[in-house]
Amino acid sequence: MSKLLEVLGTKHPIIQGPIGHLNDPKMVAAVCEAGAFGMLALGFITDLEKIGQMVAQVKDLTDKPFGANLMIAMNPNNDAILELLAEAGVKTVTTSAGSPKKIYPKIKELGMKVLHVGLAAPLAAKAAEAGADGVVVSGAESGGLRTTGPESSNLILIPLVCDMVDVPVVAAGGIADRRGFQAARALGAEGVQIGTAFLASEESPASQAWKEAIVGCSDGGTTLLPLGGMAMRTIINKKLGELMASGADLDKEYEMGNAGKAWSTGDFDLFPAGGGQISALIKGIRPVRDIIEDMVS
Template sequence: MLALGFVKRIEEAESLVKEVKARTDKPFGANVVIMNPLHREILEMLANLGIKTVTTSVGRPDFIYPIIHDLGMKGLHVVLSLAHAVKAEEAGADGLVVVGSEAGGLRTRKSESSTMVLVPLVCDHVSIPVAAAGGIADSRGYRAALELGAQGVQVGTRFLVSRESPAHEEWKRAIINCGDGGTALLPVRGNLMTRVVVTPAIRRFMEDPTINLEEELGKIDRMKAWEKGDLENALPGAGQASALINDIKTVREIIEEMVS
């Protein structure tokens, strides 16, 4: 899956798709974030370039699935709760990515269920295929997900620490050094939270009662901080699976071990 969620220009999204196409003749899909104002143009561009599958996240699925189907594509909607899973199936989603609370990426302020609970719960209530996500970093997690009723998995944090991943080396090192209990949810805006590895700088923020965390974090230009490898100001996004990751592997090694 090609991450196009937060691209700001359609030309940028198009050139990323073309770059992947130039490197492989294997099929691939893309992630479209519904709250991105470019979502419709991105979907049309993907369809024109022959992409058949998308995942859709952060937004309501009801108006987007008719568009996806009219364009001849299929989509899996990303859900963090049973209620949203049922709504997504009703809205015409062809499948679901069911993401437990231990995952990296965006979460909400609500109390949420872990992968171990959410995946079988959703599987009991929907009849479309489910990809499990959150906390899956090796063959044990992969096999457990299938046992919970999922047809496949979506993996984030483990691939972030791959040799091919363009994430900054300091980001990868922060995940490798992260132990049990070493991540936390930080406020982004509104109802949204994001899971990060707690660096010494983030811990100082979190422990200071005089600081409004959302306001303080909003001031930081995270992209610029990563460009400079400035871990003091960067937010190393990652899931709880960080504690299971001890090395940088190639994508091939990660997948071969996972499905072995």
């Protein structure tokens, strides 16, 4: 058994990527039941009662292992959340957006395993030094929040990080099918984290409009939207395309705070749909089990 499968406790080395506040215990359980590692996205959720309910719902639906993502710098309740998760029997979590040193002593004290998500090689190496049991390395093609600086894509980043760390490496970004899964493994990753492809799945709680925006995206159809010092990879729609062509200052045109409303209502003029470059390869809305089975076939 690979080290990563030991850490995850799953059949397949595939992790469900967290997507903002978007959670559905049914989806987490569906991912687990298909042999992959389902995760709750707890990065921004501070309400312990709500988290407890979601954890209980996942446990009602599956007896397979599942985890949660914590965003280190974004959530003041991480210590209490970790205690709740450990009490519920969650054995492995992922961390992102912040320094692992701040939170790892607590995770270790609770006897849990942890993978850290890094967007660049030095950050992945630092996380391994800080005691991460694995690193999730997210290349420039990924969906989600990015830096505004220069970034490498996974073809470069994965082998770079594999040469730097002794813990399992998971590739996040640009993977939706068997070809991407095998390519990531050929580069040295033991597993993959899937964001956009699961976001557009049948079980995903994302709005139908959001899923259709992903399926409708073509080659070169995403851009990094600047958001006050950070950037979000988004799907270019008519309004965003026109703003880009006019040379407008995109930072002044959109507010991150509107993303949740826009994505749930399909009002992508308010804020464009989030999605990775891989959207161009996603051709339909499919059950997570089909996506996973194709990937490992």
